[in-house]
Amino acid sequence: MDHLKLNVSLLRQRVPNLTSAAKSVGLRPATVSNLCTGKIPVGRAEVRTIAALASLAKCSLDELILRGERVDMIETGIKPLDLFAPLAKGGTVGLVARPGMGQLVLLSELFHHFKQEGYLTIILKPEGEYPGLQELLDDAERIVYSIEEAYSIVADTSASREIVFAADREHVLTGKIYDLQERFQVEGLTQVTTFLVDLKGAVVDEDLPYGPLETLWYFDADLAARQMFPAVNPLYSTSSVLEGVHLEQNHLSTQQRGQKLLRRYRELRSLVQVRGMEAIPASETEVYERGERLEAYLTQPFFVAEAYTGLPGERVPLQDMLQDVQAILNGSMDHRTVRDLTWIGTIK
Numbered sequence: 001m002d003h004l005k006l007n008v009s010l011l012r013q014r015v016p017n018l019t020s021a022a023k024s025v026g027l028r029p030a031t032v033s034n035l036c037t038g039k040i041p042v043g044r045a046e047v048r049t050i051a052a053l054a055s056l057a058k059c060s061l062d063e064l065i066l067r068g069e070r071v072d073m074i075e076t077g078i079k080p081l082d083l084f085a086p087l088a089k090g091g092t093v094g095l096v097a098r099p100g101m102g103q104l105v106l107l108s109e110l111f112h113h114f115k116q117e118g119y120l121t122i123i124l125k126p127e128g129e130y131p132g133l134q135e136l137l138d139d140a141e142r143i144v145y146s147i148e149e150a151y152s153i154v155a156d157t158s159a160s161r162e163i164v165f166a167a168d169r170e171h172v173l174t175g176k177i178y179d180l181q182e183r184f185q186v187e188g189l190t191q192v193t194t195f196l197v198d199l200k201g202a203v204v205d206e207d208l209p210y211g212p213l214e215t216l217w218y219f220d221a222d223l224a225a226r227q228m229f230p231a232v233n234p235l236y237s238t239s240s241v242l243e244g245v246h247l248e249q250n251h252l253s254t255q256q257r258g259q260k261l262l263r264r265y266r267e268l269r270s271l272v273q274v275r276g277m278e279a280i281p282a283s284e285t286e287v288y289e290r291g292e293r294l295e296a297y298l299t300q301p302f303f304v305a306e307a308y309t310g311l312p313g314e315r316v317p318l319q320d321m322l323q324d325v326q327a328i329l330n331g332s333m334d335h336r337t338v339r340d341l342t343w344i345g346t347i348k
Contacts, residue, residue: 004065111164
């Protein structure tokens with residue numbers, strides 16, 4: 001059953017306002033979101049839930065459930081993304097953040113990297129002005145001002161060239177993004193990976209702000225307040241790539257162990273903040289300190305922010321990152337200070 005996954009693109013086309021639709025038939029939007037990103041495997045979902053989704057999409061179960069379709073990841077070189085919520089190639093990723101959490105800086109860093117790797121980078125310019133928006137526009141190869149213009153550029157691009165495309169949620173609310181993605185699919189333009197952002201920050205208060213997604217990056221207010229960037233929440237961010245069938249076992253087990261450690265660390269940190277280290281039992285001190293080291297290691301200096309941080313940008317290859325995380329989890333880094341592991345690339 002592990003090879004089953006939802007046909008997210010079909011759901012996106014047929015049920016654009018999935019939050020309301022899910023609630024109307026008694027489904028929890030969070031459950032639907034977790035099914036779409038793979039956090040809940042389709043094989044473990046209730047039959048009632050899958051049947052209700054098929055009914056909403058007006059399709060058969062065979063159309064809704066895909067068998068054996070591989071989901072590839074795009075390696076970003078950004079540690080918390082590649083570890084906890086890998087970018088699904090050709091899918092749609094939604095960024096959930098309030099203003100000031102660094103989502104535009106993260107996107108700028110990604111576009112900076114993608115351009116160097118030969119991707120065509122396209123941004124559908126949002127209306128209005130926002131801090132950090134100009135830096136993002138500077139890192140795009142093409143800036144477009146309408147859905148039609150975006151479609152024309154993609155249609156005229158060689159199928160062998162990968163494309164990343166970013167748009168603001170205003171185009172999700174009108175349904176135009178779904179129409180565009182349907183045209184891409186109908187015409188076989190499958191090399192487009194789409195990024196959706198909400199520059200107003202309203203998405204934080206909604207269950208399914210972008211509809212079904214292959215990848216979700218949820219930003220964390222506490223990390224942002226402590227300047228622990230990229231402030232991507234390791235517990236809430238997720239991806240369909242994390243389904244066991246799509247991920248190398250070493251990566252999957254490291255991701256699961258890292259998430260378990262950080263979940264417990266966050267619980268302990270709440271106690272420590274109020275009552276100090278003496279509030280946690282001695283047996284948990286090791287867990288707390290390793291969690292602190294892992295959280296520090298997941299910070300990363302960006303190339304696009306060098307002028308602000310004074311630190312040279314770093315990209316971290318996936319296998320190097322997994323090796324470093326395993327070293328922290330296994331206690332090999334217990335002699336290193338938190339400061340030693342903050343704002344670095346790989347562990348030297």
